[in-house]
Amino acid sequence: MTDPAFVRRVKRRVSARIHEFFAVCPPGLRQVCAKELTGLNARVHDIQVVPGGVTFLGKLPEACLANLWLRAPSRILMRLARFRATRFAALEKKLSDIDWELFLPAGTDPIIQVTTRTSRLYHSDAIADRCGPIVRAALGTAQRKTGTADPPRVPQTIMIRAENDRFDISLDMSGTPLFKRGIKKQVGTAPLRENLAFAILNAAGFTDRDVLMDPMCGSGTFAIEGAMIQAGIPPGFYRRFACEAWPGFRPAAFAHARSQAAQQFSAASSIFASDVDPDALAILVDNLSSHAFLSPVHPFQLDFFDLLPNRFTNQKGIVVLNPPYGRRLENNMDTPAFYREITRKLAADFSGWRAGLIFPGKQFRHLNHLTLRPFPFFHGGLNLAAGIGTIQTRKIAPGTVKSGGNS
Ligand SMILES: C[S@@+](CC[C@H](N)C(=O)[O-])C[C@H]1O[C@@H](n2cnc3c(N)ncnc32)[C@H](O)[C@@H]1O
Structure with missing residues (x-):
């Protein structure tokens, strides 16, 4: 049974707050995505076309609806933190400040994807190696007993991007890329996305x-x-999303949106x-x-x-x-x-x-x-x-x- 104090913290710090989201789009589709976001029947605002995609502000439940309804993006990321770091000690401190347990399911061992450009901390593997233990400790992953039969987990991905010593820390909400609609059983030799x-x-x-x-x-x-x-x-009607496993995900509201769509x-x-x-x-x-x-x-x-x-x-x-x-x-x-x-x-x-x-x-x-x-x-x-x-x-x-x- 979930601790009510934890539920309240998740609500206060995650589901009820405005966050920044980033819809990753292939070249040529950013304007289309911005138009889709504008027409989305959800409270998202500050929609901006930026290199690589479209940013928008909103609450987590609204961004979950964006995953369900948007056709143009490849995936949607939720921004957790943005900071400057030029040394590993500073990076580790900033990563430790994130309340990982409020965002990701307990016991998860997330994939950590790092890209760096013109930054003093440029070694992707070294950055991932510093991040991994911090996140696993926060999620209690290390304490899990080995050999226990856990239910299969939806893979979770943390995206770390460093450019000019500025770090963006994000979570991938979508999991499987959004252009996979969950309908095709087979694809041919050169399928279009x-x-x-x-x-x-x-x-x-x-x-x-x-x-x-x-x-x-x-x-x-x-x-x-x-x-x-x-x-x-x-x-996204016939598929699942990584964010459905998050503590801040609201299953009843999402199920309601899906059934309204189905009508x-x-x-x-x-x-x-x-x-x-x-x-x-x-x-x-x-x-x-x-x-x-x-x-x-x-x-x-x-x-x-x-x-x-x-x-x-x-x-x-x-x-x-x-x-x-x-x-x-x-x-x-x-x-x-x-x-x-x-x-x-x-x-x-x-x-x-x-x-x-x-x-x-x-x-x-x-x-x-x-x-x-x-x-x-x-x-x-x-x-x-x-x-x-x-x-x-x-x-x-x-x-x-x-x-x-x-x-
Ligand atoms: C690039 S694939 C199309 C992929 C498709 N859009 C998808 O997402 O799976 C090109 C297709 O054109 C078909 N094709 C080539 N010449 C053709 C022709 N003269 N008449 C009809 N189909 C043809 C090939 O058999 C192949 O399936």
């Missing part, structure tokens, strides 16, 4: 009523994200997800079988160049494409040639559709005649962009595209 799929759908103006077509769907990231958005399902779930519009590769399709079909809300997603095997959208829908919706490029391309086709074919096909058969077409940064000139604007981002160590906009019918250069060849 869900937060990027969201950002591209968002940039293309995806709404509840839009038909969505993903003709190179792989494991179905766009289709699943699109179905979730249209059904009004919070991105608003609605049906998605039609979503067509196709791929030329039967193995990719098998992965998609398996992923779709995991949740009933994915029933509006229609999977089928087809070569994109044989796809005629008006055979499936009389609406002009949104077409998203995440084609393979570089070494992933087969049939000895080079990337520029493949992208030229794709843009010709889009111009021929998708005129009036809105597009979100992912391409390696250098291929943009091939998209010029589609009048798409570039939305740059970074993924898998590469500079990429999505061509966003409405596909206009323009003069199409003579080529080999097989328009109308669908069976």
Whole structure:
């Protein structure tokens, strides 16, 4: 049974206080994240776009809701302390001043991640080695009897960042990265991250009523994200967060927020997800079988160049494409040639559709005649962009595209 004095301390020092939080975002998604935070039905304020993400102020329960509802960030950190230290003794003193036991579950042995830049204390391992015993002592981790069968613990991570001798000490609220929605059972060879799929759908103006077509769907990231958005399902609804194990977490309030969200779930519009590769399709079909809300997603095997959208829908919706490029391309086709074919096909058969077409940064000139604007981002160590906009019918250069060849 939890000590009432401890519960009161947690409430006073953690749950009822305003803290600073940091939503870590991939390049290109910070503004989208700031907009999401502004629209969040929670009391968060002082939202600021900063290098690497977005900071905001609020209470812990509100930040837990941000984990549940935000689609753009990769994770959310809670700031515990910020101080200057140039010697280990000063660092240890400051770390000892933190009431670790009010923030992390008793008995935890957290992972300690350290990054340093232009600081006198620059050795990451040495910093982690000083921090570890202090935290373990505060959490009573060292005193735990070895050999006892503890219940499996959610991994907890302390993030220490030092720059110009200034230290930021944070806790990772999310645990598993937020772009993992807890829905896919399998992924294909080059899956897109869900937060990027969201950002591209968002940039293309995806709404509840839009038909969505993903003709190179792989494991179905766009289709699943699109179905979730249209059904009004919070991105974190089917997963857990590290902060759910914290003493300051309020399970009843969080469960209430989840059940309120569930009462608003609605049906998605039609979503067509196709791929030329039967193995990719098998992965998609398996992923779709995991949740009933994915029933509006229609999977089928087809070569994109044989796809005629008006055979499936009389609406002009949104077409998203995440084609393979570089070494992933087969049939000895080079990337520029493949992208030229794709843009010709889009111009021929998708005129009036809105597009979100992912391409390696250098291929943009091939998209010029589609009048798409570039939305740059970074993924898998590469500079990429999505061509966003409405596909206009323009003069199409003579080529080999097989328009109308669908069976
Ligand atoms: C980069 S992967 C897409 C990954 C997907 N967005 C995901 O998150 O899993 C590219 C996909 O394009 C498919 N593809 C390549 N050429 C195609 C074509 N001509 N028609 C349809 N699909 C094609 C590949 O089979 C592969 O699954």
